[in-house]
Amino acid sequence: MRSLKLAVNGTPVVREVADNRLLVDFLREDLKLTGTKESCGVGVCGACTVLLDGNPISSCLALAVHADGGQVTTIEGVAEGDRLHPLQEAFLAHGGFQCGICTPGQILAAKALLEANPHPTRAEIQYWMMGNLCRCTGYYKIIESIAAAAGAK
Amino acid sequence: MVPFTYLEASSLDETLELLAQHGDEAKLIAGGTGLVNLMKQRLVRPGFVIGLRALKPLAGIVEDRGLRIGALATMQSLEGSPAVRRHAPLLAEACRHVATVRVRSMATLGGAVAHADPNLDTPPALIALDAQIVARSGRGQRKISVDQFFTGYFETVLEPDEMVTEILLPPQPAGSGTAFLKFLPATQDDYATVSVAARVALGADGAIAAARVALGAAATVPVRATAVEAALAGKTADEKTFHDAAPLVLEAIDPIADFRGSAEYKRKMAIVHVRRALAEAVAHADRLA
Numbered sequence: 147m148r149s150l151k152l153a154v155n156g157t158p159v160v161r162e163v164a165d166n167r168l169l170v171d172f173l174r175e176d177l178k179l180t181g182t183k184e185s186c187g188v189g190v191c192g193a194c195t196v197l198l199d200g201n202p203i204s205s206c207l208a209l210a211v212h213a214d215g216g217q218v219t220t221i222e223g224v225a226e227g228d229r230l231h232p233l234q235e236a237f238l239a240h241g242g243f244q245c246g247i248c249t250p251g252q253i254l255a256a257k258a259l260l261e262a263n264p265h266p267t268r269a270e271i272q273y274w275m276m277g278n279l280c281r282c283t284g285y286y287k288i289i290e291s292i293a294a295a296a297g298a299k
Numbered sequence: 300m301v302p303f304t305y306l307e308a309s310s311l312d313e314t315l316e317l318l319a320q321h322g323d324e325a326k327l328i329a330g331g332t333g334l335v336n337l338m339k340q341r342l343v344r345p346g347f348v349i350g351l352r353a354l355k356p357l358a359g360i361v362e363d364r365g366l367r368i369g370a371l372a373t374m375q376s377l378e379g380s381p382a383v384r385r386h387a388p389l390l391a392e393a394c395r396h397v398a399t400v401r402v403r404s405m406a407t408l409g410g411a412v413a414h415a416d417p418n419l420d421t422p423p424a425l426i427a428l429d430a431q432i433v434a435r436s437g438r439g440q441r442k443i444s445v446d447q448f449f450t451g452y453f454e455t456v457l458e459p460d461e462m463v464t465e466i467l468l469p470p471q472p473a474g475s476g477t478a479f480l481k482f483l484p485a486t487q488d489d490y491a492t493v494s495v496a497a498r499v500a501l502g503a504d505g506a507i508a509a510a511r512v513a514l515g516a517a518a519t520v521p522v523r524a525t526a527v528e529a530a531l532a533g534k535t536a537d538e539k540t541f542h543d544a545a546p547l548v549l550e551a552i553d554p555i556a557d558f559r560g561s562a563e564y565k566r567k568m569a570i571v572h573v574r575r576a577l578a579e580a581v582a583h584a585d586r587l588a
Contacts, residue, residue, distance in 0.1 A: 277399025
């Protein structure tokens with residue numbers, strides 16, 4: 147067991163975890179932050195995307211200890227109270243989701259994109275978001291949502 | 300996930316001590332994108348996992364005639380580094396093709412080398428760029444030419460107490476151009492069906508002075524196609540030369556059949572992509588006056 151100290155969605159967290167605990171399990175099971183979804187479990191699908199110190203990562207491939215001392219952002223930390231993030235508003239307005247399983251990962255990946263590049267071209271959105279899979283929307287609505295959020299900023 | 304004891308030290312020397320102590324039973328973890336997958340599938344069961352998070356100085360990228368790249372530099376930092384784009388656009392291009400943004404933000408160049416998965420994108424680029432791998436242990440330091448580094452599927456010349464600390468790129472020859480082609484018939488984030496990295500240096504007369512060609516996903520190790528290189532030396536840099544030299548890649552590769560294609564298909568695609576990579580590298584070369 148190891149003691150972890152980190153910030154999750156801006157809140158300080160101190161927890162004991164097993165050495166081999168994965169970040170996705172730490173978030174979902176230990177902290178009950180079940181907005182982060184696990185799907186493929188091998189770092190391909192993007193459902194488990196969270197931000198570690200602002201960078202998008204696959205929480206299914208990261209050890210919890212990797213986040214020790216860091217800042218983790220999950221979907222629960224994207225809105226400010228009742229005020230949705232512009233990306234969340236845009237996904238609602240433009241139909242950027244259907245079943246919703248991939249959406250937390252899509253929003254976090256897109257949030258990292260807009261922080262690194264506030265006005266991405268369509269090609270830049272496609273390159274960045276390529277690893278976040280969606281089996282419902284056909285991607286057009288997701289790209290439209292992100293472009294709209296970038297325009298709104 | 301397999302059980303293991305996680306260890307971490309605050310300095311390189313202490314990390315090397317831990318490695319010396321646990322050797323065969325230990326695995327180093329940087330970004331973890333390779334190792335964690337293997338541990339989740341129970342293909343690797345290390346007793347100890349040694350974290351490198353505290354070794355921040357090993358993430359540097361320094362111009363030193365060529366480039367000194369710290370083993371912990373991420374794919375993302377290399378892809379965006381002006382120094383890498385200037386000295387080794389081939390490496391920046393290979394990093395740009397690695398998996399997804401989530402993998403690029405975690406995976407490190409030292410990790411890609413030490414992991415020795417023959418399907419990775421950066422090792423062929425390092426071979427084409429004539430890189431050297433710096434390995435350290437408590438016993439000292441040695442430099443290994445990258446084309447001598449890989450010995451088998453997920454195997455390298457590293458001793459159990461050695462760690463990759465730096466990757467050195469020499470200054471690139473005058474008049475050289477490079478290209479990296481990753482053949483991806485299925486999805487954009489996949490491993491290559493075959494990848495080719497090429498560096499071609501043109502002489503003052505416009506003929507090929509020297510060439511280096513390496514392939515990924517084409518054998519149990521990233522391979523250098525020395526027969527292709529030899530066939531190019533001294534020749535005119537034109538389509539006929541590339542067309543004649545490319546089939547010699549078959550001497551270097553031994554692809555396996557998998558869901559990315561049959562072995563025969565991969566051999567054909569290797570020839571096609573070597574030819575295209577050579578043409579693209581030459582198109583990028585600055586001809587000497």
